[in-house]
Amino acid sequence: MLGSLRKYKVKAAATARPGIWSRSHYLDRMSFRELVVAYFQYPAIIAYLALALLAAALFAWRPAPIEPTVVAIVVAAAVYPLAWYLLHRFVLHGRWMFKVKPLASTWKRIHYDHHQDPNHLEVLFGALHTTLPTIALALLPIGWAIGGFGGAMAAVGTGLLTTCLYEFVHCVQHLKYKPRQKWLAQMKARHMAHHFHDESGNYGITNYFWDKVFGTFYDRQDRAVKSPTVFNLGYTPEQAELYPWVSELSGGVATSHPAQRSQG
Numbered sequence: 001m002l003g004s005l006r007k008y009k010v011k012a013a014a015t016a017r018p019g020i021w022s023r024s025h026y027l028d029r030m031s032f033r034e035l036v037v038a039y040f041q042y043p044a045i046i047a048y049l050a051l052a053l054l055a056a057a058l059f060a061w062r063p064a065p066i067e068p069t070v071v072a073i074v075v076a077a078a079v080y081p082l083a084w085y086l087l088h089r090f091v092l093h094g095r096w097m098f099k100v101k102p103l104a105s106t107w108k109r110i111h112y113d114h115h116q117d118p119n120h121l122e123v124l125f126g127a128l129h130t131t132l133p134t135i136a137l138a139l140l141p142i143g144w145a146i147g148g149f150g151g152a153m154a155a156v157g158t159g160l161l162t163t164c165l166y167e168f169v170h171c172v173q174h175l176k177y178k179p180r181q182k183w184l185a186q187m188k189a190r191h192m193a194h195h196f197h198d199e200s201g202n203y204g205i206t207n208y209f210w211d212k213v214f215g216t217f218y219d220r221q222d223r224a225v226k227s228p229t230v231f232n233l234g235y236t237p238e239q240a241e242l243y244p245w246v247s248e249l250s251g252g253v254a255t256s257h258p259a260q261r262s263q264g
């Protein structure tokens with residue numbers, strides 16, 4: 001039932017988006033150049049960049065003084081990794097959203113699908129209806145407290161651009177290549193371990209500082225046993241019997257490697 005998952009996704013994408021996004025994209029089959037072309041044509045990335053320009057225009061209309069502006073930008077950039085860590089660990093990997101019927105489809109879209117097939121580019125990107133409210137709620141109050149309206153626009157603009165950076169780095173981590181730079185190779189290895197070995201750790205994307213602070217950082221050799229839920233995040237066949245909504249939307253529950261499922 002799950003062997004035709006990729007064919008289903010291709011068909012769904014063809015009816016959902018025009019142009020380059022009328023077909024599905026898989027990072028394990030793409031070059032860096034192909035990723036760049038696809039990345040800057042993806043609707044969510046275009047939306048982030050457009051909103052960042054709008055935030056810059058609003059800042060120019062009612063600017064904050066230089067010092068509060070700089071502080072707002074620095075604080076926003078510093079808060080983002082912590083906010084991502086907390087959301088990634090306790091929301092996206094929390095085993096509670098799939099148990100609530102109104103939230104099940106959102107959880108499926110924003111993270112379950114990504115772990116089911118980590119190289120599927122369309123579901124790697126965050127969904128705007130979840131990312132934009134999060135950015136606004138996290139950064140508008142901070143920016144306003146630091147520099148009023150101008151500080152809020154500076155903080156939100158920083159958050160939008162940081163999101164673009166995170167999304168791009170995330171994409172690059174899933175490309176089928178081995179980075180030459182040692183630090184980038186280590187970053188990729190830890191993220192690949194999160195996806196293909198044990199999902200209960202290495203929640204960071206561009207750095208793992210908060211993983212180290214909260215004790216969830218690991219190297220693959222530190223965990224000899226592979227997690228049985230690395231591809232389904234704890235949404236097992238037994239859970240699907242109790243909470244069937246994600247299974248109904250996905251055509252079942254997968255536990256094997258995505259490459260094995262794509263081959264039927």
